[in-house]
Amino acid sequence: MTRKGQGDLLTLLLAAVTTLLIEMALVERKFALFGGGFGQSQTLDTPAETVLFLLGAVGAHALLFGLFFLLLRRLHGREYDPLIFRFNLLFFGVAGFLAALTAKFELLSYFSDAVSFQLIRNLGGGSLFDAFLFVLNEGALMLIGLGGALILYGIVVVRLRRRGNRTLLPAGRSQLRWAVLALAVAMPAIAAQANGVPDARDGLRRMTAYGLVNRLLEQLTDFDRDGYSWYSAQIDRHPFDASRHPLALDIPGNGIDEDGFGGDFVFVGADPATPAPKLPAKRKHLVIIVLESTRADALTQRVNGRPVAPNLAALARAGSSFPHAYSHVGFTTASLKSLFSGALDPRVGDPSLFSDLKANGYRIGVFSGQPESFGNISAVVGMRKAADIFVDAETLAHERAFGFAAKGSLLVDETKILAEFDRRMGDPGPWAQPTFVYFNFQSPHFPYHHPGMPDMLGVDPLPRGDISAANARRVQQTYWNAVAYADSQIGAIVARLKALGTWDDTVLMVTGDHGEALFENGFLGHGHVIEPAQTHIPFVLNVPGLSSDRPLGLSDMRSILLQALGGAPAPDNDAPVFLHIGAVDTPAAIGIVEPGGVFTTLALGTEEIWFSDSGRRARYGDLNGADKARADRLVNEWARQRWMRHLATRKAARSSP
DSSP states (O other): OOHHHHHHHHHHHHHHHHHHHHHHHHHHHHHOTTTOBBTBOOOOOSHHHHHHHHHHHHHHHHHHHHHHHHHHHHHHOSEEOHHHHHHHIIIIIIIHHHHHHHHHHHHHHTTSTTSBHHHHHHHTTTOHHHHHHHHHHHHHHHHHHHHHHHHHHHHHHHHHHTTOOOEEOOSOHHHHHHHHHHHHHHHHHHHHHHHTSHHHHHHHTTSHHHHHHHHHHHHHHOTTOSSOOSSSSSOOSOTTOTTOSTTOOOOTTSSOOSSSSSSSOOOOOOOOOOOOOOOOSSOOEEEEEEETTOOGGGGTOEETTEESOHHHHHHHHHSEEOSSEEOSSSSHHHHHHHHHHSSSSOOTTSOOHHHHHHHTTOEEEEEESSOTTGGGHHHHHTHHHHOSEEEOTTTTGGGBSSOBOSGGGOOBOHHHHHHHHHHHHOOSGGGGSOEEEEEEEOTTSTTSOOTTOOOSSSOOOOOGGGOSGGGHHHHHHHHHHHHHHHHHHHHHHHHHHHHHTOGGGEEEEEEESOOOEESTTSOEESSSSOSHHHHEEOEEESSTTOOOOSOEEGGGHHHHHHHHTTOSOOOOOOSOEEEEEEOSSSEEEEEEEETTTEEEEEETTTTEEEETTTOOEEEGGGOOHHHHHHHHHHHHHHHHHHHHHHHHHHHHHHHOO
16 A cells, blocks of 8 residues: 555544544533433443444444545545545544534533523523524524635635645555445444443444444334334334334234234223312312422431431321322423323323312412423413412522523522412411412422532532532432421421411322432432332321322322312222333333332333342243233233323314314
């Protein structure tokens, strides 16, 4: 190979290695593939996963740049200028690739907590209106930058051409072609292997070159065009039958197993409906307190010898406690919709506690430390429509504890919320009317501490920047301190109700929207793994005589509350509590909780079943006997939930104008 040929290949190597290292650094910073962190359940934590990830990432990146190199050489022709060729290789290969990465990660940044509310406002010169114009004009600014780069490119090329350094194309192209061909042949095998290792697969799909390769393979092997293939996350075992594929809706009683789990589905009926309540003439008040990210073991947890939740525990002792209560989803938005509607997946206009109590003459107040428009919560359950008084993190924008712009990160301290309650509902007179008050306390949300929160447990709360697996014990103590602070505000509410003279006529309920993993199994956060830490929640009423040991989901609570208010008894429901990650129709994982708090879960991407009581993990297809029957109970409950959703969708379509 000539020196010119070696120079070209060294330039190619420089371009490929530089862009790969930069992209891997950006991916690690954004998604913590190697380090893990809050909300990251899929990390490369074994040598095999890491090797497979590197093999796929390097192979796909080399293939992409090899093809680009060959294309660029062809465009330059047999007689070319080596300096112009190398400049083009660096400009379009490195600068072009990095510009695409910048656009990609800039877009992602708008959906993360990294974008500060204060920062965006500052970008707009202190005006939120101007800040939004800045965001909207970001694309135009990038186009201006692109135009400037192209002008610079033209100037450099003109100067290089003046040197007149044209020469014949050097030998050695055949070796590169063979290397590119070898990579093209190897990548399908590498991708097939990675597809069976979820952490490696999901990490690789965040890499640009591998994502392009895998998308091409998906399209080439989706023979029946049903959206599933040999290279999709869920492999299509019926590649030539569009009615049978992973996550297909299983039609009951047709003799076909459309989704490949549990055989043909047998529909045993829908959940019992909660009728419109008719409450007694003398109606009790209702106060619901939802504690963000609060686990069931808060009731018994002690830190430094101090109880974390003495007020919650006192309510449980004097009233009713439900030790096996669970969040269906592990995310705030879906959890609150289920709590208020009594349904797993409600729609706008469906009945809810807000419509129930409004129809029964209740005055309604909402005092929330989060934005209730987040995830369309308020619209789905009719919250703002029914509320006489509505206060949340958006109406109290000036009281936010942090400057984060993302709705899921907005937080108003409980004392600010209670001050609004005092101002708007602190007069005993209007309490002659039956009243429903909903409080949402956000302090236990990540990062578990905010300015002004006291150290309730003597733990010296950990700053956000120090939250890591290496500090797991202090992270846990910081979290429990936040729960203790929220619990102290439960006591403040009870004291206020007693001062108003309404305590004896009030049904008070406390629950959580979901739990929180605290690095016990290497994971921090919620909503990504079906396990007790992330789904098991407290459920306590100040009304005695209603306790139950049976598993309950958030969707069961509406009927129990209406019973506590004097309505019809809550319907018996022997079905297990259904849990899922992702949409009901396209979940990443599903689970059920049966008596005794026993979990059975299925990860759809790997078809791995987990039995919580034994700790056993096995592929669904390898099960038999009692284990197979137990796994099929899970699959059948999922199919039942999907079929109920299908029937509701069909009914809504028929009734729409």
